[in-house]
Amino acid sequence: METNIEQLVKDELMQMDQRLSDLEDKMTSIDTKLTQVVDAILGNPLTKVGGFVSEVDAIKEKVRKLEEKVDKQEDFKKRFSWTVGIIVTVLLALQYISTMYYNFIKR
Secondary structure, rough: OOHHHHHHHHHHHHHHHHHHHHHHHHHHHHHHHHHHHHHHHOOOOOOOHHHHHHHHHHHHHHHHHHHHHHHHHHHHHHHHHHHHHHHHHHHHHHHHOOOOHHHHHHH
């Protein structure tokens, strides 16, 4: 009977050892996959290139440059509008003055 119990204990220990080995393999696999995900997000830690974070930084820089260009374009549009407005006002004033002068001379 003792040998039977000893055999059962040995079998159970072997099964537990096998389950622990399987669990270790799965944890190693998860660790490898997690490392790959982190590398994909942050990039290669040795070369400091690639990854989602560097792409986001590059996009931020491009957006900043585009905002600067749009600001310059808006400023140009404002200046152009003011210039056209001033020229039209001056021309209308000259026309009014010349009409008044012509009417004054004609009388």
